[in-house]
Amino acid sequence: MTRITVTVDGDTYTDDVEPRTLLVQYLRENLGKVGTVIGCDTSNCGACTVHLDGRSVKSCNVLAVQADGHEVTTIEGLATDGQLHPMQKAFHENHALQCGYCTPGMIMQAIDILKDHPDPSEQQIREGLEGNLCRCTGYHNIVKAVAAAAKAPGAELASSKVGE
Amino acid sequence: MTVSPDALVEIAEESPQADLTEPSGAGPEIGNRRLRKEDQRLITGRTKWTDNIVLPGMLHLAMVRSPFAHAKITSIDTSGAQGLPNVVAVFTAADFPDGMGACANAWPITPEQVTPDHLPMIGERVACAGEIVAVVVARSAKEARDAAEQVDVDYEELPAVFDAMEAMKDEILAHPDKGTNKSAFWKLDSKEAGTGGDVDEAIAKARQDGVVIEREFRQQRLIPAFMEPRSTVVDPTGEQVTMWSATQIPHILRFLIAATTGMPESKVRVIAPDVGGGFGGKLQTTPEEFITLAVARRLGKPCKYTETRSESLISGHHGRDQYQKLTLAAEKDGTVTGLKVDLVANLGAYVAIVGGGVPVLGAWMFNSIYKFPAYQFNCQTVLTNTTWVDAYRGAGRPEATFGIERIMDELAAELGRDPLEVREQNWIKHEEFPFTSVAGMTYDSGNYEAATARAKELFGYDALRAEQAERRERKDPVQLGIGVSTFTEMCGLAPSRVLGSLAYGAGGWEHASIRMLPTGKVEVITGTSPHGQGHETAWSQIVADRLGVPFEDVEVLHGDTAVAYKGLDTYGSRSLVVGAEAVVRAADKVIEKAKGFAAHMLEASEDDLEFVGGRYGVKGTDKGVGLTDIALATFASHDYPEHLEPGIDADATFDPDNFSFPHGTHLCAMEVDTETGQSRMRSYVCVDDIGHIINPLIVEGQIHGGLVQGIAQALWEEAIFDENGTLVTGSFVDYTLPTAADTISFVTENTISPSTTNTLGAKGVGEAGTIASTPAVVNAIVDALRPMGIDDIVMPCTPQRVWKAIQTAGDHSGDVAAQAQPHFDEGAANADPGVTGEGNGQ
Amino acid sequence: MIPTAFDYVAPESVADALAALADSDDAKVLAGGQSLLPILRMRLNAPDKVVDLGRIAELRGVREDGDAIVIGAMTSYVDLLADPLVAEHAALLKAAIETVADPQIRRRGTIGGALVHADPAGDVGAPVLALDGELVITGSAGERTVAAADFFEDLFTTAVGEDELLTAVRIPKHTGWGAAYEKFVRVAHQWSIVAVAATVRMEGDTIAEARVGLTNMGSTPLRATATEEALAGKQASAEAIAEACAKAADGTNPPSDLNGDGDYRKHLATVFTRRAVLAAAD
Missing domain, CATH: 3.30.465.10 (Uridine Diphospho-n-acetylenolpyruvylglucosamine Reductase; domain 3)
Known part of the structure; x- marks a missing residue:
């Protein structure tokens, strides 16, 4: 067991974990942050995407011990004071989700895209999402939602509140 | 370059829906682009996925699976796993001498069908890779997995057969005890059925003075690949058992648990919480569900099993996998005179819940939108040592649509004519509806001319044809192809009497109830079980209009057999046309029941009442009482007529008397790089006629997602086994799902020919995109290459296949990719006479 | 799926990392982990120790x-x-x-x-x-x-x-060299089926020097030496480049797999070498 201290969605946690524990498993099993989900075992699907120190990573591809001393933001930490993050709002308003399983990872990655491309082209959005699989939407409305979020008031909030 | 949302609203508003909303006079909610009620929990990570469920004392399961496709189990040594830290138990089939239930086949397509028993855990002989031979139970999932690796299983490998054509030879048997790989043979002949002429005569005549087109097509094997891996939690509390499962079919699962384990159905509660996609892949009762149930009952503790993606890809059922041979007879002017279809369908190792029936659904669909005078459909299903095969989005209809739409293009090419023109020459004209097809289906409505005209306009058909000619002229290394697909499908599974005549094991009705809560809120309970389709939103819109209550006041409950106590679940684009129609009828019963109370409360005669805007009023006065006030009055029940019961809740079961028949015209432009064989989509336009639209936003989403799944069949996806029966596309590294970077934005629109089989006038949309898009894409690629002498590319149309076809096209040796596939006649040499009857052999 | 159990150390210097490696028969080095973690999760490898280099500042x-x-x-x-x-x-x-x-x-x-x-x-x-x-x-x-x-x-x-x-x-330093990487995949998240890395130093319209590396054309990355030699000193015309790049697959032994056989990969190597060199010379 290794002792780690991680800040997740603004709260600081200290736990003893087995070194083999993946960050996503730590989030789900130790912290009950089940909003972040697992969709594959090869790091292709991106469903588990979270922000580590403010930028997107696949939490199935990071050991919990590697997050020691770092800050994590999950889908559960995006809304502030009951207000949805502009990207969450854009996904809702553009019908960018159906079953919703890929959605947490998609939203986290979509926010990351806007950090590099505040006014992204369709191609930049599509390439920015190439590590996230969706089986329901055909991506059409997801791409629309990201473009809409970039233009939404408060889009500059599109960076997560930690890190940077 | 999508159609503006406003345009779609206009289209929806133009539709004659007044009659639908008239009873309440409120709304209309129907036709609105309502944002989904489901979204809040999904975008904030507060969703209840099965794998999120944690119960006190819950144990975790890990499965030990066979790496071999066909093998005898000679010994299982579990001692290495027993006694490891926190391992609670290790079980094999021998520990359950009375069995643990069975995966049932609900649709034997013939009385003689060969149907191997499909037990959840195998003790003697595995028939495909991934079958479960032992289960480890531990206090954590990782400890269960660690221990599972210490279970030592010895196998004696047996000869195995994987390909359907090989299996037809019966040289190697998937199940030696059955004596044959052939499961069932099913035939529909228009002459015998009295629905049309003699197809062999039509073909013979065409050979003399017309045109005969013969083609073999391959529907490759696909994997549904829903994003949420399957998961099951079972909580046994005394005699009562609650199962949460990532399933499309909680009601059917409950019934089959009772039917195959002997548990009283009343002691079993099945809950499908939020379910992350299905596409047919979760339309199954699975070994994993039965094992989790049996282990939880044995140990008396809650148990959870969640599959990994690798387990999902090998053990969840696959889709498609059939060989098709089509023979099309036509006059020289392009009028089709007959179609003969021979299919060999790979069922995998077992006949899944509707596995045998899926290819048979093609019987009514190969003739599609056309007026063929003679038709014959022959289908042979075969068993192999591969993962079981069952419904995948479209289920039977994509296969048929692909076959007919590919060969219609080939007919047009043979005649040197525009493919849309040849289609129009043969399709049912809008004034000819209702039309009884040569397969015996009565199409109630449609307008193929309207959808096609609009699609051509949106696509810029003529301009693209001009560009194509120009690129051909200058021998551009990037050639342009235009693909056409005009399709119809049968949706709304299904009229129960029809199912009965086909020996299907259940009905096709759907159930709904409406509870009028005393505070004015409305609960709608539906027997459908959505997993991304947005029923909570769409059903709310329908009920809001019908009952004249605010959209926000309607709550839709589903997926829990203790709440939605009756239902047949969600698949086959049935939910709206069957399930929501039941909701409509329940709402109408509420209104009817409320009338007596209204008359009593208003001291008026029932004859003087009218229901408008959620309120019973006395005609010609301003006196009235709202439905929600009546609900409150019946809650108190202090004063009500003696002949009435105190309550206006109602339920309804709707059984359709016909299918619905969505249709549409899809046009696709593909750029093919002839140097590399890479195909890139340039534009895609579809105009779908799905009848009245409840929520255009949801409809567009269904179309977009369906399109990409169909396009993925054409371009990217294939489940491939190696010569040992190992699934080489066993992870997302090799089973290549497309990403946002591989796809484009689509142009989607609708025309509206209302269905007459339900009062909503709706037809169903869940599968339309998938059914139509695959042939549109392949037709486009073939169209790009046709001047080189290429007339087919086997799916998926990989760059290598396209490139090799180009390399060999010059010497007219045909399509090398096709040659690499087993041929129909070779493989089918020992088939039923019906499969290789005369007319083959060219 | 979760990896098998292992010990974990995160040294803060190269010396400590080397000591940790020397201390074990079956250790794995964790760098970014983006290939290693999937391998461990699929249990294709089961090290007894993982040495994480992530805390060694001098390596960044x-x-x-x-x-x-x-x-x-x-x-x-x-x-x-x-x-x-x-x-x-x-x-x-x-x-x-x-x-x-x-x-x-x-x-x-x-x-x-x-x-x-x-x-x-x-x-x-x-x-x-x-x-x-x-x-x-x-x-x-x-x-x-x-x-x-x-x-x-x-x-x-x-x-x-x-x-x-x-x-x-x-x-x-290849300062001022034109460069292009042409990568061929069927879907975006795939590993390269074939890719070509080309960089050229131009002198006016002439390719003074060219360097071409090939991805997935053998068991290791390869240089397309014959093409490099043929390009040197050539006018950067489409024809000359095409001729030189036709040799790109000479001496390669590419794999055959689900995405393409060796012959197809050899063909792709010539096409993408030509495209990469053209782009680099542009």
């Missing part, structure tokens, strides 16, 4: 060293993409890294991790080889430098010994 960053730039082995892809020295002196490396996997993986993945993993379909080997990179390997006996041509030994096998670490990548 890019610096100038005379006529070369020196890249710390633990420098992430995103840091390389943002680095002005890489952009100025090793444009080819930047072009290749832009295509690696996906944004999340580029965030965590490191150049050193990828080079030592030595997947022949990986995208950094070919540009490092084409740029005549040198690999700095550190062991208990000190540093040694290996040319890229000698670094890649076979599939997933490099010159880095059991108890050694790749600590830096030294790239001779």
